[in-house]
Amino acid sequence: MTTPQTHRVFVYGTLRRGHHNHSLLEMSKFIGEAATLRTYWMITTGVFPIVLDAVPADFGLPPLAIAGEIYHVDDATLEQLDRLERKGRSYDRKVTDVYETGHMVQAHIYIGVADYWHHRHLPAWTIQNKRRELEWTPS
Known part of the structure; x- marks a missing residue:
């Protein structure tokens, strides 16, 4: 019998506490x-x-750290997140370094697929928290 694997996932949008997903x-x-x-x-x-981890040269804004939350999820939940984020089409699931309670760890993050999002000409999110990290809140 195998034990279920847990995965560290960093969420920054509608998966955070208080949001609809x-x-x-x-x-x-x-x-x-x-x-x-x-x-x-x-x-x-x-x-x-x-x-996004890449933008067109004329994007005009510097990249910043992203604020979010960390969760430990099981295999089934990770599969549900992959379906929600349309992994491989809208988003890629990548591993990134994050600061979690004062130390650095690695976590999965969903990064927009450039070819899918760039032609949509969506506005940049520029609101920062007091630590100068981009922190999303719904409009």
């Missing part, structure tokens, strides 16, 4: 607030954010 994480262990070590860009539909 959080129900997918209700049975997962909330670890705490976190931020990415690497810097990214964020765009928004107004309803949800998209984090």
Whole structure:
């Protein structure tokens, strides 16, 4: 008998506490607030954010760390998240370094697929928290 694997996942949008997709994480262990070590860009539909690791040269804004939350999820929950994020089409699931409760760890993050999002010309998200991290809130 194999034991289920747990995965550390960093969420920054509608999966966070208080947002409409959080129900997918209700049975997962909330670890705490976190931020990415690497810097990214964020765009928004107004309803949800998209984090990008590459943007067109004329984007005009510097990348910043992303604020979010860390959860430990099981295999089944990770599969549900992959379906929600349309892994491989809208988003890729990648591993990134994050600061979690004062130390650096690796976590999965959903990064927008550039070819899918760039032609949509969505506005940049520029609102920062007091630590100068991009922090999304719904419009």
